[in-house]
Amino acid sequence: MIPFGSVSQSSIATIDVDGRPFTVTVRTVHDGVEYVGRLWFADVAWDNSGIPDRGVFPGRTEDEVLVLANRLRPDELLHRYRRANAEKRRFHGLRQLTLEMLSKIRYLNQVAVSMRAGLLDREAAAQEMVMTEEQLVELVRQARLMAGIET
DSSP: OOOTTOEEEEEEEEEEETTEEEEEEEEEEEOSSSEEEEEEEEETTOSSOOEEEEEEEEESSHHHHHHHHHTOOHHHHHHHHHHHHHTOOSOHHHHHHHHHHHHHHHHHHHHHHHHHTTSSOHHHHHHHHHHHHHHHHHHHHHHHHHTTOOO
């Protein structure tokens, strides 16, 4: 079981795209309600993390997400890759950083909501919120360095 807001990554396949191998992984996160997985496609020769598919796999557990992703046939993975590639962004590093920021903001909000609902200890939640805020500030600093760089 992955902690709320943390991301796990599982390799599910390698597909051939125009003679080049691409690894297919599922990145799964628990959003406070359910586990949500998204496919990522990366050329073995790439240094970056690849491009995400826009579709998601929801599940009550991380294993349910993996079962859904593993049901996809190679031709379905290829179609999803082509869809992701048609929509791909030129600035992958900045996009990944933006997704990480959004994840931290969602986590910050969930901690605050849980604290106000009395589900979390106020002091512990406040410390968690300060730590998350510091992580967000660091991500904003990195954004300046990533801006304009195509990857």
